[in-house]
Amino acid sequence: MMGHLEETVKSLLRRRSMSMRQLATATGISVSTISKMIAGKQRVNLDYLRRIADALGVPPLTLAEAAGLPLIKEPIGPTDGDRQTSMNALLEYLGLGNLNVLRTEIERELEKYEAYAQTEEGRQFIAEKYLAKRGQIQGIGDFLRDLDDIYDRFSRPDTPEDERRILASGILYFLLATDAIPDYLFPAGYLDDAIAMQMVRERLARRREMKDQGAEGS
Incomplete structure (x- = not known):
């Protein structure tokens, strides 16, 4: 048949x-x-x-x-159990494990890009490439809003240098990382980028918490 x-x-x-x-x-x-x-x-x-x-x-x-691939038709949120189950099925199909495995891989990439962000080459790369690539993507909701916010905060002259490196790691992930999920599997194709933006926010929160604790102890 x-x-x-x-x-x-x-x-x-x-x-x-x-x-x-x-x-x-x-x-x-x-x-x-x-x-x-x-x-x-x-x-x-x-x-x-x-x-x-x-x-x-x-x-x-x-x-x-x-082909019957386990695709997601809408962006998933933290409480979307059925769609997260489907996303895990897609990741397994692609040989990427599950969402936890994907987060581990993304965290490794962000750490690498944070180091690259400290170099003149890394900063120049963002200056030359970000706006062009950002202009190629439209209408992906929360992911783009997070990305725009991260770039805006990265660009502010009053942003502390340690926070700027974290923000830059997310921008560099968007620019440089090989997509774990093909972008044409929209919106699933932007899941790794969206997770990277979320993890940048989490890393910023941890960095600020450490600063606050240091200030309290001094």
Whole structure:
């Protein structure tokens, strides 16, 4: 029985008067691999799915949904149990463990970027790249508001240098980190960036708490 992904791809091929061989040429993926993947005989490769979607002129999310991937249709919050369960399913599918594992990986990246933010190269990179990349993204709600706020606070001359480094780590994560989840799996694709912004806020809160405790003890 023809699967939903296979049916969708073959319908799009007919609509565009394309053969499977032409699709293979356009994507750089062999006919055999495409056939096995869309028929469910081998695991869906997200990069291949994106290439096939581009060649067929449809959003990658269309094929991701047809493949039955455990996608999230709306941004998740801390109390969205059902959607967090679905997100864990997606992360497991992608070989990324779960949300806790993802947070651990993001924390490691933020620590690395905080060190980079202390260099002239890191500060120059933010100055040259941030506004251009930020302008490419629209309408992602809380994630963008957090990102804009972090950049605004980073840019203020009265922001303490230790806090500026933490803020810069979040900006550099947005600019440099390899996305754990493909961005086209919107809004799930921005989950790691959103978590990074949340963790920047948590790190700022801890830093200020340590300062307050130091002031009280002096």
